Amino acid sequence: MTLRQFKVWRGDAAGGELNDYKVEVNEGEVVLDVIHRLQATQEPDLACRWNCKAGKCGSCSMEINGMPRLGCMTRMSTFEEDETITITPLRTFPVIRDLVTDVSFNYTKAQEMPAFAPPADLAPGEYRMQQIDVERSQEFRKCIECFLCQNTCHVVRDHDENKPAFSGPRLFIRAAELDMHPLDARHDRKEIAQQSQGLGYCNITKCCTEVCPEHIKITDNAIIPMKERVVDRRYDPLVVFGRKILRRDQLAATVPAGPTVHAGPVTVADGQAPVDFGRETRPPQPAEVNAAGHVNLNEMLSDRAAAASPFGDDITFPINPNTLNYYHPER
Amino acid sequence: MINIEKHWYDVVVIGAGGAGLRAAIEARLAGKKVAIISKSLFGKAHTVMAEGGAAAAMGNVNPNDNWMVHFRDTMRGGKFLNNYRMAELHAKEAPERIWELETYGALFDRTKDGKISQRNFGGHEYPRLAHVGDRTGLELIRTLQQKIVSLQQEDKAQHGAYDARLRVFAECTITELLLDETGGEKRIAGAFGYHRESGEFVLFEAPAVVLATGGVGRSYKVTSNSWEYTGDGHALALRAGAKLINMEFLQFHPTGMVWPPSVRGILVTESVRGDGGVLKNTEGKRFMFEYVPDVFRKQYAETPEEGDRWYTDPDNNRRPPELLPRDEVARAINSEVKAGRGTKAGGVYLDIASRRPAAEILKKLPSMYHQFKELADVDITTQPMEVGPTCHYVMGGVEVDPDTASAGVPGLYAAGEVSGGMHGSNRLGGNSLSDLLVFGKRAGEYAASYTDTLGAKRPKVDDKQVAAAVEEALTPLARDGGENPYTLQSDLQDVMGDLVGIIRRKGELQESLSRLSELRERIRKVGAAGGRRYNPGWHLALDLRNMLVVSECTAKAALEREESRGGHTREDFPKMDSKWRQVNLVCALTPDGDVDLTHQPIPTMTPDLLALFDKSELAKYMTDKELS
Numbered sequence: 030m031t032l033r034q035f036k037v038w039r040g041d042a043a044g045g046e047l048n049d050y051k052v053e054v055n056e057g058e059v060v061l062d063v064i065h066r067l068q069a070t071q072e073p074d075l076a077c078r079w080n081c082k083a084g085k086c087g088s089c090s091m092e093i094n095g096m097p098r099l100g101c102m103t104r105m106s107t108f109e110e111d112e113t114i115t116i117t118p119l120r121t122f123p124v125i126r127d128l129v130t131d132v133s134f135n136y137t138k139a140q141e142m143p144a145f146a147p148p149a150d151l152a153p154g155e156y157r158m159q160q161i162d163v164e165r166s167q168e169f170r171k172c173i174e175c176f177l178c179q180n181t182c183h184v185v186r187d188h189d190e191n192k193p194a195f196s197g198p199r200l201f202i203r204a205a206e207l208d209m210h211p212l213d214a215r216h217d218r219k220e221i222a223q224q225s226q227g228l229g230y231c232n233i234t235k236c237c238t239e240v241c242p243e244h245i246k247i248t249d250n251a252i253i254p255m256k257e258r259v260v261d262r263r264y265d266p267l268v269v270f271g272r273k274i275l276r277r278d279q280l281a282a283t284v285p286a287g288p289t290v291h292a293g294p295v296t297v298a299d300g301q302a303p304v305d306f307g308r309e310t311r312p313p314q315p316a317e318v319n320a321a322g323h324v325n326l327n328e329m330l331s332d333r334a335a336a337a338s339p340f341g342d343d344i345t346f347p348i349n350p351n352t353l354n355y356y357h358p359e360r
Numbered sequence: 361m362i363n364i365e366k367h368w369y370d371v372v373v374i375g376a377g378g379a380g381l382r383a384a385i386e387a388r389l390a391g392k393k394v395a396i397i398s399k400s401l402f403g404k405a406h407t408v409m410a411e412g413g414a415a416a417a418m419g420n421v422n423p424n425d426n427w428m429v430h431f432r433d434t435m436r437g438g439k440f441l442n443n444y445r446m447a448e449l450h451a452k453e454a455p456e457r458i459w460e461l462e463t464y465g466a467l468f469d470r471t472k473d474g475k476i477s478q479r480n481f482g483g484h485e486y487p488r489l490a491h492v493g494d495r496t497g498l499e500l501i502r503t504l505q506q507k508i509v510s511l512q513q514e515d516k517a518q519h520g521a522y523d524a525r526l527r528v529f530a531e532c533t534i535t536e537l538l539l540d541e542t543g544g545e546k547r548i549a550g551a552f553g554y555h556r557e558s559g560e561f562v563l564f565e566a567p568a569v570v571l572a573t574g575g576v577g578r579s580y581k582v583t584s585n586s587w588e589y590t591g592d593g594h595a596l597a598l599r600a601g602a603k604l605i606n607m608e609f610l611q612f613h614p615t616g617m618v619w620p621p622s623v624r625g626i627l628v629t630e631s632v633r634g635d636g637g638v639l640k641n642t643e644g645k646r647f648m649f650e651y652v653p654d655v656f657r658k659q660y661a662e663t664p665e666e667g668d669r670w671y672t673d674p675d676n677n678r679r680p681p682e683l684l685p686r687d688e689v690a691r692a693i694n695s696e697v698k699a700g701r702g703t704k705a706g707g708v709y710l711d712i713a714s715r716r717p718a719a720e721i722l723k724k725l726p727s728m729y730h731q732f733k734e735l736a737d738v739d740i741t742t743q744p745m746e747v748g749p750t751c752h753y754v755m756g757g758v759e760v761d762p763d764t765a766s767a768g769v770p771g772l773y774a775a776g777e778v779s780g781g782m783h784g785s786n787r788l789g790g791n792s793l794s795d796l797l798v799f800g801k802r803a804g805e806y807a808a809s810y811t812d813t814l815g816a817k818r819p820k821v822d823d824k825q826v827a828a829a830v831e832e833a834l835t836p837l838a839r840d841g842g843e844n845p846y847t848l849q850s851d852l853q854d855v856m857g858d859l860v861g862i863i864r865r866k867g868e869l870q871e872s873l874s875r876l877s878e879l880r881e882r883i884r885k886v887g888a889a890g891g892r893r894y895n896p897g898w899h900l901a902l903d904l905r906n907m908l909v910v911s912e913c914t915a916k917a918a919l920e921r922e923e924s925r926g927g928h929t930r931e932d933f934p935k936m937d938s939k940w941r942q943v944n945l946v947c948a949l950t951p952d953g954d955v956d957l958t959h960q961p962i963p964t965m966t967p968d969l970l971a972l973f974d975k976s977e978l979a980k981y982m983t984d985k986e987l988s
Contacts, residue, residue: 057620073897074890144510145465
């Protein structure tokens, strides 16, 4: 047990100051333990949010020596014995009192984010997805909504004027999560992110990724892929050319971004748009494999006399041309 | 002049965890105007802490599973003290509730054929827990939260405002339920509370209130529960005239971290044991084989070799005893520590590092690894964890009607941990998340339909009750030199932890009651420094009386029940007694505010459900008279 030196910001919207405290610190404790001791012994009305004290709820976000951190996940042993530890509230959000800030910005932005659209043709219990397909979205669903990424993002930190137009990294991973959801029936997630969430403001400095306590690769796995595909569509020369030469009614109504395999059917009037490359097609099924991950080549075990089809054994030829995303040039 | 913000709703849901959100969704879908009261920010509820999964007999991994097997496991786990009808509804409806979550956008882990994957868990005969790695609770809360947002978006499209019909009041605490007592009958008329941010008071006029406030764990020192778990719903229900049952049954999770202090109380999920982890004492001995009780002897392995084979070949081997129900494991650890074979911090070792390759541990228990690495610099892939029993869950709670979740007072409903009966004397892992969904939905549904029956007889708020609630809330702030709320909480935790803990004795329980009555006097004199704006000292001062009354219920019931069963262990009565199985201990409040404890016979199981069990198995729990 040692006495350590702390500076804690106390005040409210009208202003405040850093107060000095000497607090007992025991082996193995985290910053939040110290705040609790400060409340119990010196400052009973010191305002601080916390819930689980286990890094799972994302409530005790604060700035410790200027770094956005969770109080419950910052071990005291990471500081020097004689170091003064400065604790301040999140800077991007308006202060309510002491370490508590008004984070309603994040909830407002979440309300504006179009929700998951369930597929119309599947009843509860009929959803089938492969683990490999859900994993990408699952990474983003690890988010504990501590809003440290929102707090650190320089687009809104010290720039209140950008807040109306910018949803922030937390909502970008939500957009990416829904975009990558194998069964989400909406296909304009990237466009929404670009047009109404302010994805374009982000210039990929990766600050959000650095502070994420869940180590979600916000920039690499969510923001960059979304930006790339938005760019694909906006600057694809064929699309730009098409926009120039075709009348508006000749363009497909809502062309989804990029030929994602789970893209839903789009109604295309006869004889108008050439081909809608986003319309739903059956994704190629891989050949069946055995426990070792290999195709069964043993003729005794196989139900056919040759190797598995590279297109998947469940496809029979000839394929009905109407089911393909192909437009014959002479048609 | 005190300013009170007033709102008018059909249904007010107190609590924004799994049960509360599910109830709110259902009431809103029934066309009602609904308020959700959240003590913390929206989405921070304690449900996020649930790691293992949600039990539902979908049969995705083992097709032999069905609701009858699940029902059987639940009754066994609860030592047959469960309300059989709740256990039946729960087992039957859990799969639908899980599948429904997928339509809200949940992404569970999958089986090879693309269905929801299910994992093994203590007390469940087949792999049954739908899961997302080890963060299932977070997935559940996020999914429900996002469903609520999606309903708000529909309302915005239809009525022009997100919160037109469904509004979340974040950081808002209810201190009192308001009753309409005209006509000789008490009916719910509303709820009174304060906004944490401003300290301003708020009044909800509503004929139906759903309690979904969770548990009581903050009355214990070593607990996995957050500050919110102060038994608010239990106490509100008592004061409104409802009853609590089974309050003596508290679940101590067998494997909470005991060292280092930064992670004290944090749970090590049961899946660590389901995936191969074993318990060892300081002598390095795998001790669980010595603690298999007779009733379970047939289902559990007798040698380490057989237990180890079970992980890969569960059909031909019996499961290892590390997967016994939670109370058995907690008791075993406690005995080892008492016998001097525990660590300095009072725990034993949980070892998965020496039994599974690091890569596999990382894959199966990612957030567990991550959590201990970051919080305590403990690497679970190379070193054992130091674990011991931690207060985790209260089986007891508001007595409710199984089908409607009604708490006996017209307009009052309860669901989730705050309700009692479903889990009997001990809850199986994974049954709480499914409990939240099944009974949350029912509470919302029946609260909504209750408001339909009112017509012109809508209850009215009594201004006198509001004035009394205001005074009660402001008293600690006005009191100069009152008792420090933090000291009082710590003293209360000491009484409960030392005298009403995992192993109980008559003398200690009697002592606890006299110390609790001393505390009651001191809590009457609690004071809070500072103002009304976001003042945690004041908030704690107001929570203390709830913690106290709930602790009194637990202590009284624990003293009364002279047997050991599930989450209640009496050193002086170490055996289960069939006569006590027929009794629920019921707590109510006298007009003076004292706890009144009575015996009540438990409902008799229907013959068709009884027929699901072997007669020889029933003989372990029931009296000869019941069997004949």
